[in-house]
Amino acid sequence: MSGLRVHARLDHRGVELDVELDAGQVLAVLGPNGAGKSTLLALIAGLVRPDHGRVELDGRALTDTTTGEFLPAHARGVAMLSQQALLFPHLSVAENVAFAPRSRGENRSAAREIATRWLRDVDAEPLAGRRPSQLSGGQAQRVAIARALAADPRLLLLDEPMAALDVGSAPAVRRLLRRILREEQRTAVLVTHDVLDALALADHVIVLESGRIVERGTVREVLTTPRSDFAARMAGVNLVPGTITEPGLLRTPWGTTLSGIGDAEAGTEAVALFRPGAVAVHLEPPEHASPRNVIPVTVAELDVHGNTVRIRGADHPDGSTGPAADVTAAAVADLDLAPGQHVYFVVKTQEMELHPALAP
Numbered sequence: 001m002s003g004l005r006v007h008a009r010l011d012h013r014g015v016e017l018d019v020e021l022d023a024g025q026v027l028a029v030l031g032p033n034g035a036g037k038s039t040l041l042a043l044i045a046g047l048v049r050p051d052h053g054r055v056e057l058d059g060r061a062l063t064d065t066t067t068g069e070f071l072p073a074h075a076r077g078v079a080m081l082s083q084q085a086l087l088f089p090h091l092s093v094a095e096n097v098a099f100a101p102r103s104r105g106e107n108r109s110a111a112r113e114i115a116t117r118w119l120r121d122v123d124a125e126p127l128a129g130r131r132p133s134q135l136s137g138g139q140a141q142r143v144a145i146a147r148a149l150a151a152d153p154r155l156l157l158l159d160e161p162m163a164a165l166d167v168g169s170a171p172a173v174r175r176l177l178r179r180i181l182r183e184e185q186r187t188a189v190l191v192t193h194d195v196l197d198a199l200a201l202a203d204h205v206i207v208l209e210s211g212r213i214v215e216r217g218t219v220r221e222v223l224t225t226p227r228s229d230f231a232a233r234m235a236g237v238n239l240v241p242g243t244i245t246e247p248g249l250l251r252t253p254w255g256t257t258l259s260g261i262g263d264a265e266a267g268t269e270a271v272a273l274f275r276p277g278a279v280a281v282h283l284e285p286p287e288h289a290s291p292r293n294v295i296p297v298t299v300a301e302l303d304v305h306g307n308t309v310r311i312r313g314a315d316h317p318d319g320s321t322g323p324a325a326d327v328t329a330a331a332v333a334d335l336d337l338a339p340g341q342h343v344y345f346v347v348k349t350q351e352m353e354l355h356p357a358l359a360p
């Protein structure tokens, strides 16, 4: 059976997890602090032994408590990428990337060649002669990605790989990871606190709470119709599918055009993403709407959460989950809103992000 299977219990951490991932797929792991996300990675990487269980990759047991199997971390075919690049400070960039091929017995020039190929692949070839101390955070993370890939792993473990980067370099690293994960059909487990990472990189999501999986599904299911409290707080974003007609414009299958921020090219399948809190609700289309999006919506439901009311729109014409808006209870009273009513959701262009779509 190709892919990853984890069934493991670790009593003193209160963790019990069952995870399956097919080869070529990316699983995002979400959850609050202490939920067990890092423990899952450590179980797979061979950094901790479960009290009971089995970890299997492409049909091979990495850990099995019934047979006593426990492969050391370096023999698992698993590469880990963390928040910090963790490069060897005394080695050059090229030597860092050549380290894994050297360790598996390649001679110096072959390892060097492999390093050059991976550095080129992550657009970091000109950095080959530098020391890690001479790299920016984004550059160091690119090199760390090249180093992970040079180990020829069957599985990539990504532990919040964008979390320590500044807002300027995170999108480029995210795009790079997206290309590597998607185009090369890699199998990966990605721990993240960021909905955008899950959206851009993953096929499936699990949500952990207190050492257990409380929710699992495709990224779109979990992000648009979250069932656990945690997923609802962190996700609950509006996702509208469509096609980019020119950079910054998305056309939905039912003919609505949305303008937003993003550099996806014309013809790209994409999703528009906006937060319910970014929506202003109007009874009439505002006259001077530009540069804003005006989305006609039929109110399906009103959910009161304290002083905030979530207005859920009816499903989109293609059957996908309708958009939601969060407004104050006072605004709902002023607008005299009720299910069945026709309203307009108004969203500023800057609040609408356009991202390449997930795999179907």
Ligand SMILES: Nc1ncnc2c1ncn2[C@@H]1O[C@H](COP(=O)(O)OP(=O)(O)OP(=O)(O)O)[C@@H](O)[C@H]1O
Residues within 6 Å of the ligand: 012, 013, 014, 015, 031, 032, 033, 034, 035, 036, 037, 038, 039, 040
């Ligand atoms: N090295 C350790 N030794 C003992 N217990 C640990 C260790 N690391 C984590 N734990 C415990 O295991 C549980 C799961 O923690 P874990 O670090 O896996 O969560 P997490 O979801 O990765 O959290 P965060 O988002 O804060 O990194 C918690 O109860 C934590 O206190």
